Each structure stands twice: as structure tokens, then as C-alpha cells.
Amino acid sequence: MDLTGRLLRAMTAPAPEDEGFHPSGADLARLSAEDLGTLLPAAYGVGREAPAFVSTSVRFAVEGEGRERQPRYTPEACERMFGALVDGLASRRWADLTLGAGALLRCTGPWPDVARPARVLVKSLLAAGRTDQPLALLAIAGIGGDRVRRAATRRLRAETAGPIALEELDFLAALAPEHGVLLSDTDHTHSFTSPPPLADTWERVAAIPGYAGFARRTLESAAARARAIQAGELPFRADKAFTPDEVAAVGRAARVALARDEPWLPALFDALLPAVSVAPTQAKSLPSQALLYEIVRAAQAFPTPELVTAIRAVRRTVRHAGVPKQLDKMLKKVEAALAERTEVALRLPDPGVLRRDLGGYTAEVVVAGKAELAFAKDGRPLKGVPAPVRRDHKAELKELRELVKRVGAQIATLARALEGGFTADATHPFGHWRDALLHHSIAGPTVRGLIWEIETAPGRWQAVLPETGGLPDAPDDAPVRLWHPIRSTPDEVRAWRDLLVERRIRQPFKQAFREIYLLTPAEEETQTYSNRFAAHLVHYRRMFALLRARGWTSGMLGPWDGGGEDEAARTLAAGEWRVRFSHVLADWADEREIAGTDRVRFDRRAGGGWREAPLAAVPPLVFSEAMRDVDLFVGVTSIAADPLWADGEARTYWMREWDADPAETARTRGDALRRILPRTKIAGRCSVGDRHLVVRGELRTYKIHLGSANIAMEPDDAFLCVVPERRAPGAKVFLPFEDERLALILSKAFLLAADDTITDESILTQIKRGA
Known part of the structure; x- marks a missing residue:
């Protein structure tokens, strides 16, 4: 008997030889998607009448595997699943409608006729008052026919709060059965046996005829209500601007619009998010914390640079003490997801006017690695903000400083998106990359400081660093991708590293000095x-x-x-x-x-x-x-x-780690130090080994660990505890990439190379103790 047959028997009619049978993870991994589809209806049916221990044990194992993978159901298996749902009503007084709808969605052939069991399920759940799976209830009711669908809609309307949610309910109730089944895959909140949603569920939902237009109307209604609250036309109550049902409806609309990347969406979010995030009074509450978080969760699924910028703007203005911290946590997931969404990740929102005249002074947001606000008078650069500007143009100055923050956030998001595209091996058309990124006022400095590869001929990639020279001739549709050291020879990597140090080019993230990890x-x-x-x-x-x-x-x-x-x-x-x-x-x-x-x-x-x-x-x-x-x-x-x-x-x-073989990060730091130190005044006092930077001071010789930055002193290897000042000399040395540990090592090296000038008694005592 094959494994599927053995599992099926153990759940339905265990034989004596099944006693003690516990399928392993390796066993379950051998099951095909179709095998799982065969087994899951039987697993759901276990438990109606005091099952044998082996039946329950195998059931849990099969259902656990089904929750992790995507089963496929034959039409016959779909029919058995609906039979199991109906049969289980007597003992469970409930049925997992999401599981049943999901079986149809994953059906390998034409749907079987399950109208009768669908009617039984819906009528039973309505009679029992079980409407905790509303999307699946509507989907199954749609299969059961118009009469049962109308009954389900009436019940749900009676239990749904808020006009936005009621409008959505009417829209969903009119969907074709196959569309209702698809939509039910987006909400597994009350299902404990369903597989994960299909990877493309929301994209398919967004393609349902009429849904995009309805999503826009829903979001516009939400924005209009939020504006009315801000204008005092509607009463303000903390976090009561929208009911929970409306929050869920607006969240679905946002996901549909984001999945379609609708062009009207950025302006709408720019209006909606601030209006739900700050009270119209001086209160530290907000009209709808729930809706704010729901839209950010939608952004985690379908992030766009414009929405990231809008969320960051809200994060700066919200007055509720706990919201910024929560938004920071959620934004990390949004930005990580944006890096994987390469088709939109490199799109930069319009920052606004970067240059303004303020009473005879010129203010400009300058982008060179980071965004800064610079002032000039008659073409001559000035240090700091002129006093007349601070006195006479307070509002404009505040706007410019906010613009600097917004541009800085865009630069950081762009760098994270570019770096995140490494594993996706993302490519961009040469013409778009050149015109929209390389020459962009904000993106340009970031893009020019990175090494790129351009496919100048089929299979022939040419590496370029735009900061140091021109571009090769290539058609506008030629692929462009970020250079990665794993695709290059050691000599090529060394050449790029030398060039960065010689030209003092600091990359927005570690690229030429990036660590490589090969299989050992x-x-x-x-x-x-x-x-x-x-x-x-x-x-x-x-x-x-x-x-x-x-x-x-x-x-x-x-x-x-x-x-x-x-x-x-x-x-x-x-x-x-x-x-x-x-x-x-x-x-x-x-x-x-x-x-x-x-x-x-x-x-x-x-x-x-x-x-x-x-x-x-x-x-x-x-x-x-x-x-x-x-x-x-x-x-x-x-x-x-x-x-x-x-x-x-x-x-x-x-102690073990002090003597361990260096990690790749330590090797990279050593390689960088060999290039950086010869250009410093302490070069004659330093040598770089495999594990340590050795620094010869006047009082003792020191070994600084390249991994941990801990220090041991010769000749007895006593450890030295040093907490260098933030503005130690090492902090002024050019680094070709950002690395706090490397900066710390250099700061300690500068300090110890001149150990005879140290005045900190806590450090001197340690040095002199064994000198």
C-alpha cells in the first residue's frame, strides 16, 4: 500500500498494524499536492465519533502539512470535502467554509455540483448564528443559489456596521460565484485548517471586473469622511472615525488598488493618511488608528515608494505617543517588501521644488550622498541658516526642513530597494535607467556611486561606475543590473576596491567591499x-x-x-x-x-x-x-x-572567538584597512594580519580584533577596555562604505598609536599595569 493509501486508512478505518503509526515530516514531504487534496477531506471528517488515537494523530499530521502547502483537489475530492463539511455539522455545530471554498479554488477540473451541500451549510450556519467567515459565507451562498445568497446577505447586512462596509457587502454579494470563491481566499482569520492564500490571490481579485472602480469609490469615501472630521463637519471621536467592518473594507480596497498600482492612488493616500492620523483638536489621539495600521499592512503586501513616503510623513506628524514606534516596526517590513517588488521599487515620488529664494538668499536642498539644506547669497555659499531667514521666513524654513527629511527618506528607500534587488537579479532597461535614475536630481548621486553591469551584446556584460566615467553605447532596451562581486574574478574585485579608495568614493551600501559566502x-x-x-x-x-x-x-x-x-x-x-x-x-x-x-x-x-x-x-x-x-x-x-x-x-x-578563524566581515575589514591606513598619519605604526590590526604605541603594542574590535596588549595579551570618543581622529578617515565596527577599529587605532598622550586614567591604569 502506498503512503497515501496508508494515511487514508489510518484516518478512516485504522487496521491493527496502524497502531503506533506516526508519519514523519520526510514522509509527508513526499506527498504530492494531489495526494494532499485526496487526504484533507478525510482529515476534516475525523472526530465525529470517538476516533482511534491513530486516526486523530494522523489527521493532525495531514492537516499540518495542508496548512503549509498548496493542495490540489480533483473534482471528486472537492465533492468529498463538501460532504465532510456537511457531515461534521452535527458534532462541530460549525463548518470551515474557507476550507471548502479553497478546495474549489484549487480544483484541478470543472467544479462538481455542490449546490445542495452549499445550501445545507449556509442554512445551518445562519440558523446557528455563525457568520464569522463572512467572505466564505457569501461565496458558498453564491454557489447555493439566489435564494440562499439573499438570506446570507440579509443576515450579514444586519450585522455589518457602517455605510462603507454596507456598500462593499452589496458589491460582493453581486459577484459571480467564482469571484466570490477567489475573494474568500484573502481572509483566513477564522480558519484553522486552510492552506496559505495563493501567491497571486490579490492580483486575481484586482482583475475582477468592476472591482478597481469600486475600490476607488471606497477609498474616496473614506478620504471624504476623514476630511469632514478635520473640517469639523463631523464629530471627532478618538479612533471611532470608521467601524471595524469599514476598516476591513477600506483595507481590501487599498490592496486592490495597490496590486494594480493605480496612478490616482498616491494623491488619495496623501489626503487620507494625514487626515486619519492627527486629531482636528490638540488631542494626542487620532481619528482612526485602526485604519492607519490597516493601510500600512496593505503596504506590506503591495508597497510603493509613494506610499512609503506618505507613511513616513505621517510618522513625523502624528501626536499619539505609541504610534510612531509601531509605524517604525511596520515600515521595516514595508521597505523589505518594496526591495522585492522591483517593478516599482525604483520609482521616485516627486519631491517638490528643491530651490527657493528667501529675501535675497537662495535656499536649496542639495543631494550628495544625503540630503542637506544649503544657503547662498549672490552665488556665495554660506554656513548655516542666515539670521534674516530664521527671523522672516519661519514657515518657509520649516517647509524646507521637512522637504530635506522627505528627500532623505526617499534616498534611504531607494538604496534599500537597490540592495534588496540583488537576490532577485533585477534588471532595468538601459534607457529608463539612464534617463529616470542616473540623471535624476535625487536618485542620481546614489546611482552614480554604484557599480553597474550593462549587457552590451548577448551574454557580454560590461561593468561601469558612472561616477568615474562615461557609459558604453547600448540600445535603450539593453538590460542593466547591479554588479555583484560573486560574478567577478578576484582581480576585478581588487581593482574596483582600489578605485573607490583612490577616488574617495563612498558607496551608498557595501558593494565593491561586499562579503561573499560560498558553499563549504x-x-x-x-x-x-x-x-x-x-x-x-x-x-x-x-x-x-x-x-x-x-x-x-x-x-x-x-x-x-x-x-x-x-x-x-x-x-x-x-x-x-x-x-x-x-x-x-x-x-x-x-x-x-x-x-x-x-x-x-x-x-x-x-x-x-x-x-x-x-x-x-x-x-x-x-x-x-x-x-x-x-x-x-x-x-x-x-x-x-x-x-x-x-x-x-x-x-x-x-575567548574561543578571539582565536577563531576570521569571518567574512572581518576579512573585508582587513582588506579595507590595508587600503585605508597607508593614507593616514599612523600608517608606520600599524600592520594588518588575518585576525588583528596591530598598533605600535609608545607605551605598548596592541592587537585590535577585526571582528569584535576588542583589544589585547602585548606581551601578556591582557585585554584593554576602551570606549573611544565619538569624534575621535579615526572618525575623520575616509571609508568607502558605512561600517560602525570598522570606524570603531580606526578610532581605537588612532588613540593607541599615540598612547603617550592619553589622559583618561581608566585607560592609562590598564596600560601601565603590565607595561
Whole structure:
């Protein structure tokens, strides 16, 4: 008997030999999507009459697999699913209509005639007052016929609050059955057995005839109400501008419009978001915190640069104390998603006028790496803001400073979008890239400081750094992509690094000096997981913040049920790959939350779900970028980078890391230091090794670790604790990329090279103790 047959028998009529049968994850992974579609109706049917333990055990295993993947149902399996839903009514007094609608949506052939069970389901749930799956209820009612659909609509109208939600209900009730079934896949709130929504559900919903126009009317109605509240035409009540039903309706409309990338949407959000985010009075509340967050959640699914800019503007003006912090958390997910949406990520909103005349002075927002406000008089640059401008043009000055913040946010969003496009191997038409980005007043400095590859002939890519020269001849439709060191030879990488240092070009993110992570022999042996970054001890709160900042999803560890371990995850390559990073709670005492790191695994999207993949099958660029993130998490948050850490077993780890082989980030810092230090006044006192920067002072010689920046003193290797000033000499040295740890190493090097001039007694005491 094959596995599917064995599982089916164990759930429906277990034999003696099924006692103790527990399918493993590897067993379940062998099931095809069609096998799952065969098994899930039987799994739903388990539990009606005191099932055997094996039946329940196998049912949970099958349903768990079904929640992670995308089953496919034959018409016969769809019919069995509706039969199971009806049969379960007696014992459950409820039916998972979302699961039933999802079976039809994933049907491999023509839908079976399930009108009769659909009518039974809807009538039973209405009689029981169970309307907690409204979209699925409407969808199944539509299959049951006009009479039952009218009954479901009447009941839902009686329970729906708010004119916007009622208008949506009337629109949805008139949809064709196949469209209603599709829409039900967008809301799995009250379903515990359904698979994940299909990857293209919202795009297909957005294509439903008439939905785009209805979405626009819905959003315009919401904006009109918010404006009326601001104008005092409607009463203001904190967070009561829209009912929960209306918030959900507006959220659906926003997703439809964002999925279609409608051209009218930016102006509408510019009007709607500020109006729902600030009270018309001086109160620190807002008309609708719920709607604000719902639109930001919509942006997480379908981000656009214009909406990111609008959310950032709201974040600066909202008066509610807790909202900015929550928006910051949500924006990290929005920007990570925007990086993967390469077709819109590089579109820059119009910033407005960048140059203005103010009483004989010229004010200009200047973009050169970052946005700054500069003033001039008669063509002569001035330092700071002229006193007459501060006195006579306060409103205009405030507007310009807000513009600087907005432009700065756009530059940061652009850089994150460009960097995020690495794993998607995003390409852009040469003509659009040249005209819309390279020569753009805001995007230009960022784009010119990066290395690009242009396909000048089929299969022939030419690398260019626009900041240093002209462009090759290429047709307007020639592909352009960001250069990545993993596609180049070591000599080419060295040449680009030398050029950046020689020309003092600081890149918007680490590109020429970017770390590369290749598959190791140990990883080839383990095949499906990597231990490269396992067995590290990290400051958990710092790592959790970094995970969120880099677009990873992760649950919070803590001393509660289920809080002992977690698996952070991030999707890459436009959603085709996923990386998972396991970590466990190691210590929660004395508010020093310490986590231990574990394995890294990769999944490939298959059949709408995720399937674990061998490391050798992961595209090299995807593998490298994922491992670079994990190296960043460990390198930045490891307790080995904390010179004050010293207790028991953790101290052993701290010492182990001091002598460990350098990580890729440490090697990159060493490579950068070999280029930077010869141009400094302390060059004669420094030498760079594999693990350390060695600095010869007047009193002692010091070894600064390239990974942690910790310091040991020769000849006894006593550790030296130094907290350098922010404006130490090393902070003034040109760096070709932003790296706080590299800047810290240089600051310490400048300090220790002149150790005879140190006046800080806490440092001198340590140095002289063993000198």
C-alpha cells in the first residue's frame, strides 16, 4: 500500500498494524499536492465519533502539512470535502467554509455540483448564528443559489456596521460565484485548517471586473469622511472615525488598488493618511488608528515608494505617543517588501521644488550622498541658516526642513530597494535607467556611486561606475543590473576596491567591499543545513531588532510557553526562496537576554508552498546574501564583541572567538584597512594580519580584533577596555562604505598609536599595569 493509501486508512478505518503509526515530516514531504487534496477531506471528517488515537494523530499530521502547502483537489475530492463539511455539522455545530471554498479554488477540473451541500451549510450556519467567515459565507451562498445568497446577505447586512462596509457587502454579494470563491481566499482569520492564500490571490481579485472602480469609490469615501472630521463637519471621536467592518473594507480596497498600482492612488493616500492620523483638536489621539495600521499592512503586501513616503510623513506628524514606534516596526517590513517588488521599487515620488529664494538668499536642498539644506547669497555659499531667514521666513524654513527629511527618506528607500534587488537579479532597461535614475536630481548621486553591469551584446556584460566615467553605447532596451562581486574574478574585485579608495568614493551600501559566502565542504556534507553560524552566544534583544530591520520575520523568545526557540525567516529572490535561521533562548537572568544560534536552512517555493532544498541547489547569489545577513546578526550582537563580558561558560566562548578563524566581515575589514591606513598619519605604526590590526604605541603594542574590535596588549595579551570618543581622529578617515565596527577599529587605532598622550586614567591604569 502506498503512503497515501496508508494515511487514508489510518484516518478512516485504522487496521491493527496502524497502531503506533506516526508519519514523519520526510514522509509527508513526499506527498504530492494531489495526494494532499485526496487526504484533507478525510482529515476534516475525523472526530465525529470517538476516533482511534491513530486516526486523530494522523489527521493532525495531514492537516499540518495542508496548512503549509498548496493542495490540489480533483473534482471528486472537492465533492468529498463538501460532504465532510456537511457531515461534521452535527458534532462541530460549525463548518470551515474557507476550507471548502479553497478546495474549489484549487480544483484541478470543472467544479462538481455542490449546490445542495452549499445550501445545507449556509442554512445551518445562519440558523446557528455563525457568520464569522463572512467572505466564505457569501461565496458558498453564491454557489447555493439566489435564494440562499439573499438570506446570507440579509443576515450579514444586519450585522455589518457602517455605510462603507454596507456598500462593499452589496458589491460582493453581486459577484459571480467564482469571484466570490477567489475573494474568500484573502481572509483566513477564522480558519484553522486552510492552506496559505495563493501567491497571486490579490492580483486575481484586482482583475475582477468592476472591482478597481469600486475600490476607488471606497477609498474616496473614506478620504471624504476623514476630511469632514478635520473640517469639523463631523464629530471627532478618538479612533471611532470608521467601524471595524469599514476598516476591513477600506483595507481590501487599498490592496486592490495597490496590486494594480493605480496612478490616482498616491494623491488619495496623501489626503487620507494625514487626515486619519492627527486629531482636528490638540488631542494626542487620532481619528482612526485602526485604519492607519490597516493601510500600512496593505503596504506590506503591495508597497510603493509613494506610499512609503506618505507613511513616513505621517510618522513625523502624528501626536499619539505609541504610534510612531509601531509605524517604525511596520515600515521595516514595508521597505523589505518594496526591495522585492522591483517593478516599482525604483520609482521616485516627486519631491517638490528643491530651490527657493528667501529675501535675497537662495535656499536649496542639495543631494550628495544625503540630503542637506544649503544657503547662498549672490552665488556665495554660506554656513548655516542666515539670521534674516530664521527671523522672516519661519514657515518657509520649516517647509524646507521637512522637504530635506522627505528627500532623505526617499534616498534611504531607494538604496534599500537597490540592495534588496540583488537576490532577485533585477534588471532595468538601459534607457529608463539612464534617463529616470542616473540623471535624476535625487536618485542620481546614489546611482552614480554604484557599480553597474550593462549587457552590451548577448551574454557580454560590461561593468561601469558612472561616477568615474562615461557609459558604453547600448540600445535603450539593453538590460542593466547591479554588479555583484560573486560574478567577478578576484582581480576585478581588487581593482574596483582600489578605485573607490583612490577616488574617495563612498558607496551608498557595501558593494565593491561586499562579503561573499560560498558553499563549504562541511555544508556539502550536511547537505540540507549549515552550521557555519551555529553555537554563538548573542545579545538577543539586539539581534531581534536587527532581524526586523533586515526584513526577517521572527517570534519573540522569552521565559514563556513556546518561547524557548524560534526560527527567523526571510524570503528572497522575489519570493522564490526562503532562508531560515534557528536560535534558542540561552539565558534570561538579570535582564541579559542571551540567545544561542543554530542551523541555517533554505526552502524553495513549489506548488504554492515551501519545500526544503539542499544547499547545493540554492543559487550562489541567494545563498551568499542570506548567509551575509546571518553573519551580520552574529557579528554585531555576539557577546564576543562585548569587552566587559566575563562569567563562567560564556567567558570560555568569548575567548574561543578571539582565536577563531576570521569571518567574512572581518576579512573585508582587513582588506579595507590595508587600503585605508597607508593614507593616514599612523600608517608606520600599524600592520594588518588575518585576525588583528596591530598598533605600535609608545607605551605598548596592541592587537585590535577585526571582528569584535576588542583589544589585547602585548606581551601578556591582557585585554584593554576602551570606549573611544565619538569624534575621535579615526572618525575623520575616509571609508568607502558605512561600517560602525570598522570606524570603531580606526578610532581605537588612532588613540593607541599615540598612547603617550592619553589622559583618561581608566585607560592609562590598564596600560601601565603590565607595561
